[in-house]
Every structure is written in C-alpha cells, then in structure tokens.
Amino acid sequence: MPKPPLSKAVALRIELAEVKPLVWRRVLVPDNWTLATLHNYLQWVVGWTDSHAHEFEIGAGLVAADWWIREAWSEEEDKRYRDERRVLVAAVVAELGPRGEFEYRYDMGDGWVHRIVIESAAPSAAGELPLPICVAGENACPPEDVGGPHGYAEFLRALGERRREQHEDMARWIGGVFDPKGFDLNWINRDWKGAKRRRR
Secondary structure, three states, rough: OOOOOOEEEEEEEEEEEOOOOOOEEEEEEOOOHHHHHHHHHHHHHOOOOOOOOOEEEEEEEEEEOOHHHHHHHOOOHHEEEHHHHHHHHHHHHHOOOOOOOEEEEOOOOOEEEEEEEEEEEEOOOOEEOOEEEEEEOOOOOOOOOOOHHHHHHHHHHHOOOOOOOOHHHHHHHHHOOOOOOOHHHHHHHHHHHHHHHHHO
C-alpha cells in the first residue's frame, strides 16, 4: 500500500489591518489542513474567541463555514462560496503561489481584516516540526466587540488618558488592565494543545 504524501510546512505571516500598534504573527502550519482548521488556529494565535462569523477571500472566491454561507447569502450568491472544510491550505498555496496573499475576515460587524502572506512552502516530513507553531509576532489582539479598528483606537486613547471621560468605563469594561504590546510566544505555543482539546 503506498504511503500518503508527506505534508509540507507552510509559513504564513498574518497582519491585522488598520491597527496600531501593528498586530502580526508568523506561523508554520501543515499544508494538509483544511481552512476550517486554519480558522481555528488563527483565532487562537491572533487572540480572538471565535464568537463571530468569519470568511476567507482567496483570489476572486470566498471560503466560509457552511452555516455562514446558508445564513448570510442567497442561492445565487452562494455560488461564489466554497465550504472551508473542503479547501486545503495546499490548494491555496497552489492557487496563489509563494508571496501570494489572501484575506481572513472576522466579525463582520466590527470588520476585522487579516492580511495573510504565504511566505514559503518547504517540504518537511510530518513530525519533524511541532506543527503548528508560531515562530514570531508582536502586540496584543484587540478585545472582542471593541468596535473594529476605529473603536480600538478610541479604546486605547481612553485607557491612556486618565482625564478622558471614558477612561473609567473602558477600564471597567476590560477588567482593569490592557497592554496593547502584550504578546507571549511561549504561552501561545505551549497552550495550543490544551485549547485544541477544549474546542472539540
């Protein structure tokens, strides 16, 4: 019986658009993942809580969860969409090539857009690398439901200026302290396995 092909480690750079300070991550993921699995990992590695809808824009097409396709779009519009459980990371790499870019959108109300760049796709035997792994990044994910990039900018201004009228309200809402530069690479990688088990 022939052995299944070895997976490849794909390097992706993720940047959260229109946010200062720039929130970014560099990750290595296996190319045999579906985009549904990639979505789960992006939520973890960026810092979201997976409490809103999401979709990918890849070239001229859109990829999303089947419930979002059914709920948000008419039958005619559905034709633009593919089910994220049926699209592999390898297919995205083949379509866009190295240095290709695609978007990951989260929370359509707040309008978070992540620019994802395919940095490389190098062969590696499964098991040689502890995939997935986040190898670099900077800055904290904005809080959920903060109001998108504009709301996040206002939130940071309010927290940073004690005399502002909204300072106390924002500090209470976030639970006291928020560090926009907070990022713990070791924690992200160490706790992913436990998070994966909890999400099942």
